[in-house]
Amino acid sequence: xxxxxxxxxxxxxxxxxxxxxxxxxxxxxxxxxxxxxxxxxxxxxxxxxxxxxxxxxxxxxxxxxxxxxxxxxxxxxxxxxxxxxxxxxxxxxxxxxxxxxxxxxxxxxxxxxxxxxxxxxxxxxxxxxxxxxxxxxxxxxxxxxxxxxxxxxxxxxxxxxxxxxxxxxxxxxxxxxxxxxxxxxxxxxxxxxxxxxxxxxxxxxxxxxxxxxxxxxxxxxxxxxxxxxxxxxxxxxxxxxxxxxxxxxxxxxxxxxxxxxxxxxxxxxxxxxxxxxxxxxxxxxxxxxxxxxxxxxx
Amino acid sequence: xxxxxxxxxxxxxxxxxxxxxxxxxxxxxxxxxxxxxxxxxxxxxxxxxxxxxxxxxxxxxxxxxxxxxxxxxxxxxxxxxxxxxxxxxxxxxxxxxxxxxxxxxxxxxxxxxxxxxxxxxxxxxxxxxxxxxxxxxxxxxxxxxxxxxxxxxxxxxxxxxxxxxxxxxxxxxxxxxxxxxxxxxxxxxxxxxxxxxxxxxxxxxxxxxxxxxxxxxxxxxxxxxxxxxxxxxxxxxxxxxxxxxxxxxxxxxxxxxxxxxxxxxxxxxxxxxxxxxxxxxxxxxxxxxxxxxxxxxxxxxxxxxxxxxxxxxxxxxxxxxxxxxxxxxxxxxx
Numbered sequence: 001x002x003x004x005x006x007x008x009x010x011x012x013x014x015x016x017x018x019x020x021x022x023x024x025x026x027x028x029x030x031x032x033x034x035x036x037x038x039x040x041x042x043x044x045x046x047x048x049x050x051x052x053x054x055x056x057x058x059x060x061x062x063x064x065x066x067x068x069x070x071x072x073x074x075x076x077x078x079x080x081x082x083x084x085x086x087x088x089x090x091x092x093x094x095x096x097x098x099x100x101x102x103x104x105x106x107x108x109x110x111x112x113x114x115x116x117x118x119x120x121x122x123x124x125x126x127x128x129x130x131x132x133x134x135x136x137x138x139x140x141x142x143x144x145x146x147x148x149x150x151x152x153x154x155x156x157x158x159x160x161x162x163x164x165x166x167x168x169x170x171x172x173x174x175x176x177x178x179x180x181x182x183x184x185x186x187x188x189x190x191x192x193x194x195x196x197x198x199x200x201x202x203x204x205x206x207x208x209x210x211x212x213x214x215x216x217x218x219x220x221x222x223x224x225x226x227x228x229x230x231x232x233x234x235x236x237x238x239x240x241x242x243x244x245x246x247x248x249x250x251x252x253x254x255x256x257x258x259x260x261x262x263x264x265x266x267x268x269x270x271x272x273x274x275x276x277x278x279x280x281x282x283x284x285x286x287x288x289x290x291x292x293x294x295x296x297x298x
Numbered sequence: 299x300x301x302x303x304x305x306x307x308x309x310x311x312x313x314x315x316x317x318x319x320x321x322x323x324x325x326x327x328x329x330x331x332x333x334x335x336x337x338x339x340x341x342x343x344x345x346x347x348x349x350x351x352x353x354x355x356x357x358x359x360x361x362x363x364x365x366x367x368x369x370x371x372x373x374x375x376x377x378x379x380x381x382x383x384x385x386x387x388x389x390x391x392x393x394x395x396x397x398x399x400x401x402x403x404x405x406x407x408x409x410x411x412x413x414x415x416x417x418x419x420x421x422x423x424x425x426x427x428x429x430x431x432x433x434x435x436x437x438x439x440x441x442x443x444x445x446x447x448x449x450x451x452x453x454x455x456x457x458x459x460x461x462x463x464x465x466x467x468x469x470x471x472x473x474x475x476x477x478x479x480x481x482x483x484x485x486x487x488x489x490x491x492x493x494x495x496x497x498x499x500x501x502x503x504x505x506x507x508x509x510x511x512x513x514x515x516x517x518x519x520x521x522x523x524x525x526x527x528x529x530x531x532x533x534x535x536x537x538x539x540x541x542x543x544x545x546x547x548x549x550x551x552x553x554x555x556x557x558x559x560x561x562x563x564x565x566x567x568x569x570x571x572x573x574x575x576x577x578x579x580x581x582x583x584x585x586x587x588x589x590x591x592x593x594x595x596x597x598x599x600x601x602x603x604x605x606x607x608x609x610x611x612x613x614x615x616x617x618x619x620x621x622x623x624x625x626x627x628x629x630x631x632x
Contacts, residue, residue: 125359126359188400189395189396189397189400189401190400190401190402190403190404192356192395192401193393193395193401193402193463193466194403194414195354195356195387196354196356196387196388196392196393196395196467197387197388197392197414197415197418197466197467198383198384198385198386198387198388198389198415198418198419199384199388199414199418200384207406208403211403211405211406212403212404212405
């Protein structure tokens with residue numbers, strides 16, 4: 001007995017050195033994935049732009065200098081100027097603030113709402129699952145951008161309403177993801193074990209079921225930010241999102257589209273910014289999925 | 299010692315599926331005396347686990363206790379409210395499971411999982427609960443208890459995890475510990491350690507234990523009494539020694555003869571032919587009749603009743619209603 005115990009002891013100390021917390025483990029895995037690192041780099045870059053926009057942008061994003069309208073990129077205006085003579089570089093930098101803000105908060109709201117509904121549906125099953133799942137099905141039956149347009153049309157066009165609309169259309173994605181995860185987790189023995197020590201349902205849900213489904217939520221969330229930014233740009237382009245003079249990228253594209261032949265830079269730079277951010281989030285999301293999803297390991 | 303702390307009477311747990319009701323547990327009676335270790339033995343699918351989950355009122359959908367009583371200290375748990383059951387689970391009756399690998403939540407430290415039961419049942423402060431957790435970890439023989447509190451489950455070996463599970467179940471000093479195949483997933487040396495530990499808990503804390511297993515070796519090691527289950531019913535019940543030395547039911551006899559014995563080299567190990575019938579598929583007669591070497595005409599017609607043989611030994615077999623049945627059983631099965 002004592003021999004085995006000390007042997008076990010030794011094993012554990014040996015393991016303890018090599019095993020770190022799951023999050024450090026995930027970071028280590030992410031570091032090995034070059035593409036994911038590039039994606040993370042892009043995301044960090046844009047976050048920096050958004051935070052320090054006041055220091056980075058050389059000019060105001062809304063100050064109109066009409067004599068300087070539609071100038072091509074130069075030392076004074078790195079990305080050129082638009083039809084109202086506003087510095088496009090400054091506008092793209094400030095635009096990062098709007099896009100990331102929409103991306104993060106839309107995803108946050110839909111992740112919270114979706115997880116909540118998904119947990120309830122998955123854990124309790126029966127009629128409540130029926131109700132929530134059919135609601136998701138109905139929402140997914142609409143093309144998402146159409147649904148967003150409908151919601152904004154009802155609420156009135158503004159940035160906040162666009163955010164809300166994007167949040168709502170993404171709820172089913174999170175809801176279904178969490179629901180399927182919860183259905184598999186609730187059959188786990190540690191949930192039965194938790195019940196067997198007298199834990200109440202609500203505590204089991206938030207202390208055992210939710211933390212174990214957090215990895216796919218994070219992955220979906222990262223990928224979802226990219227989609228949300230794209231949706232926000234689409235709504236902005238249609239005039240349903242950010243209103244002038246807010247430098248929202250989609251809005252900038254829409255304002256500039258009549259100058260596409262004379263001043264292509266008015267479209268290239270905001271368009272490029274959208275592409276780059278979405279690419280960044282997608283690469284990062286894919287990388288996170290590889291390290292956080294145990295099925296993808298090995 | 300002989301006062302029953304738990305009495306199960308005519309318990310029927312059925313699974314209500316679309317294809318009708320499936321009787322996983324079909325009317326079982328047994329009792330557990332204070333301070334006793336009772337073994338419930340049977341093959342996979344005989345209803346052992348459903349019985350234990352029924353006691354805890356943890357049978358999941360679509361399972362349902364359709365009839366019977368489960369008296370714990372005189373209180374019927376079948377009728378108890380969910381709130382009352384939460385007090386009983388973990389507080390009065392602890393339970394451990396077969397798979398120590400999956401019975402611990404992978405995202406929490408051992409310490410946090412251990413103190414959970416204390417925080418629920420004893421409303422202890424964090425510090426007091428931690429102290430108690432370290433105490434119980436030492437009691438179940440875990441080395442370096444203080445360090446282990448901060449470890450994650452995946453850092454522990456199977457044997458250690460099962461000790462943690464036992465510590466978790468025992469931390470509020472329940473009167474009964476239900477162990478559902480506690481050693482099945484462990485290797486033999488660790489098995490022996492865990493069984494020793496359970497015996498120790500039984501002696502030192504006077505915890506009554508229900509040991510659910512398919513391993514007769516395990517029951518002979520620790521149990522005072524044994525109940526043999528087959529197809530949702532108890533077919534034989536008696537004190538460990540008399541039941542194993544002198545099994546009165548052909549099924550028990552078959553089980554005993556199919557234990558490998560390292561001391562003798564037999565040509566072939568005995569095995570009971572066939573499988574446990576799916577619950578509810580046997581409508582008439584004895585459910586074991588199709589696999590029984592001693593079956594005669596009556597077995598496919600009449601349902602056997604539980605016959606008291608004296609000395610706490612009871613058996614559910616039609617042979618014992620026949621004149622020379624008991625002698626017939628003495629002959630070998632081969």
